Amino acid sequence: MTRTIHLSLDINGRRYDLDVEPRVTLLDALREHLALTGTKKGCDQGQCGACTCHVDGSRVLSCLTLAAQVEGRQITTIEGIAAENGELHPVQAAFVEHDAFQCGYCTPGQIMSAVACIREGHAGSDEEIREYMSGNLCRCGAYNSIVAAVREAAEMA
Amino acid sequence: MRDFSYLRASSADEARQAALQAGSVLLAGGTTLLDLAKCGVMEPETVIDITHLSGLGGITVDAGGATIGALAKMGEVADHAGIRAAFPAVSESLSLAASAQLRNMATIGGNLLQRTRCSYFREPDVFPACHKRNPGSGCSALGGVTRNHAVLGTSDACIASYPGDLAVALVAFDAVVEVGGRTVSVDDFFLLPGNTPERETVLERGEMITAVTVPASAAAKNSTYLKVRDRQSYEFAAASAAVGLEFEADGKTVRDIRVALGGVATKPWRARNVEQALVGKVLSPETVEAASRLAMEGAVSHGANHYKIELAPRVVARAILKVGGLA
Numbered sequence: 479m480t481r482t483i484h485l486s487l488d489i490n491g492r493r494y495d496l497d498v499e500p501r502v503t504l505l506d507a508l509r510e511h512l513a514l515t516g517t518k519k520g521c522d523q524g525q526c527g528a529c530t531c532h533v534d535g536s537r538v539l540s541c542l543t544l545a546a547q548v549e550g551r552q553i554t555t556i557e558g559i560a561a562e563n564g565e566l567h568p569v570q571a572a573f574v575e576h577d578a579f580q581c582g583y584c585t586p587g588q589i590m591s592a593v594a595c596i597r598e599g600h601a602g603s604d605e606e607i608r609e610y611m612s613g614n615l616c617r618c619g620a621y622n623s624i625v626a627a628v629r630e631a632a633e634m635a
Numbered sequence: 636m637r638d639f640s641y642l643r644a645s646s647a648d649e650a651r652q653a654a655l656q657a658g659s660v661l662l663a664g665g666t667t668l669l670d671l672a673k674c675g676v677m678e679p680e681t682v683i684d685i686t687h688l689s690g691l692g693g694i695t696v697d698a699g700g701a702t703i704g705a706l707a708k709m710g711e712v713a714d715h716a717g718i719r720a721a722f723p724a725v726s727e728s729l730s731l732a733a734s735a736q737l738r739n740m741a742t743i744g745g746n747l748l749q750r751t752r753c754s755y756f757r758e759p760d761v762f763p764a765c766h767k768r769n770p771g772s773g774c775s776a777l778g779g780v781t782r783n784h785a786v787l788g789t790s791d792a793c794i795a796s797y798p799g800d801l802a803v804a805l806v807a808f809d810a811v812v813e814v815g816g817r818t819v820s821v822d823d824f825f826l827l828p829g830n831t832p833e834r835e836t837v838l839e840r841g842e843m844i845t846a847v848t849v850p851a852s853a854a855a856k857n858s859t860y861l862k863v864r865d866r867q868s869y870e871f872a873a874a875s876a877a878v879g880l881e882f883e884a885d886g887k888t889v890r891d892i893r894v895a896l897g898g899v900a901t902k903p904w905r906a907r908n909v910e911q912a913l914v915g916k917v918l919s920p921e922t923v924e925a926a927s928r929l930a931m932e933g934a935v936s937h938g939a940n941h942y943k944i945e946l947a948p949r950v951v952a953r954a955i956l957k958v959g960g961l962a
Contacts, residue, residue, distance in 0.1 A: 481638065481640060483641060499638050500638065500639055500640055500641035500682065501636050501637070501638050501639060501672075503669070522673065523670055523673060523674075524666055524669075524670050524737065527734065527736060530736055536710075536739040537735060537736050537739055538736055538739050538740050539666075539736045539737065539740065541669075542665050542666050542669045542670060542737075542740065543665060543669075543740070544641070544662070544665065544669070544682070544684070546641045546643070546684065547662070547665065547684055547686055550687070591735070591736065594735070595735065598735075600735070608867075608868070609867075609868050610735050611735075612734055612735075612867075612868035612869040613733070613734020613735050613736045613737065613869055614734075
């Protein structure tokens with residue numbers, strides 16, 4: 479039995495209408511239904527952080543969030559953080575500057591997490607950055623450069 | 636993940652009413668429910684979304700204690716100035732748990748109800764036998780890899796450990812769970828597995844946690860949560876301890892002490908025998924070490940988890956020495 483529900487989602491300041499099964503996660507809604515593939519699917523079980531998005535400004539895992547749950551909330555994905563003229567967000571620029579990635583698959587999640595981490599005031603030292611970024615795994619092991627990028631972006635914020 | 640129907644509750648009463656139906660389950664942060672639905676452990680027919688209910692997310696702290704709404708997020712409670720001042724162990728238990736993202740999602744009510752991380756419980760396709768998942772089917776953990784399994788409170792039916800941190804701090808300070816019209820102490824809220832490991836709490840079908848209250852005390856104010864684990868962050872406890880201490884006016888004799896353990900037992904584990912051994916005593920490394928060993932009274936290991944019997948008392952002792960100003 480396939481039941482679909484109609485949802486209207488506010489993503490990056492735009493309204494998207496879609497019909498999905500109730501079990502569809504925000505992650506799958508973004509990637510499979512709305513062609514917003516910047517948000518990555520890593521483990522799909524809440525363990526790696528690759529799918530990190532913002533809901534009402536706070537960082538969450540879109541793989542453990544139902545799309546139906548976030549109707550009426552403001553969702554921000556990696557596609558929504560650069561300026562309208564294409565200028566990179568300071569955290570994006572810092573990641574480029576510090577070469578804070580290798581394969582790049584975890585990067586959108588790292589950046590979304592870092593933007594929130596800085597806004598929360600949890601980027602005051604390398605130690606604090608490591609603790610509050612621990613939900614984002616990087617299998618290439620680019621952690622030192624990630625910490626440097628977050629620290630620089632935090633100092634400029 | 637099997638498909639389900641979705642109901643967005645517009646009131647707590649509507650949610651409770653809907654939850655009376657077999658196959659219905661409440662959805663708060665979703666970090667346990669959706670994870671276990673993907674594992675095939677939970678197969679709800681109806682998911683009742685309570686995240687849009689208002690009035691269940693407040694945090695208030697006054698001279699009498701704290702009241703934490705069931706829908707307050709872990710991260711909000713961890714960072715709350717009043718909680719940090721009056722209940723440092725509660726704040727620390729939350730900030731040392733999970734990741735920043737999960738703490739922004741998971742609620743206090745849902746946190747209490749998180750399920751065990753027993754790898755046999757979590758993989759029904761590979762390990763069909765699990766009394767907790769399917770009563771009467773057996774236990775795949777017994778005779779298996781038991782490094783993360785409990786040494787206290789186990790039974791012949793189940794050795795799965797309770798994975799949470801918050802409930803360990805709560806049980807140390809006599810916190811109470813509010814469930815609609817009734818209240819239950821955190822200690823009584825969680826059940827030992829016995830012959831019915833599928834029954835983990837006293838919650839009945841259709842009941843919903845609405846708040847947690849923690850009475851203020853001098854011991855709670857001078858408290859800490861020490862968590863030892865395989866990696867420095869974002870990991871469950873190998874062994875943890877919530878400890879609070881109040882001295883007599885002499886500044887060295889124990890008036891009140893609270894000790895609870897995590898990562899080693901089938902439920903949040905209050906170690907009253909350790910407390911009783913120290914009340915009225917002058918705190919010293921020797922008395923603390925001897926008393927901490929009592930925490931493992933009745934402990935049973937199943938091979939690979941034997942290290943917990945050595946580790947847990949050391950964690951308890953370190954935590955007591957810290958709040959006692961001796962470390």
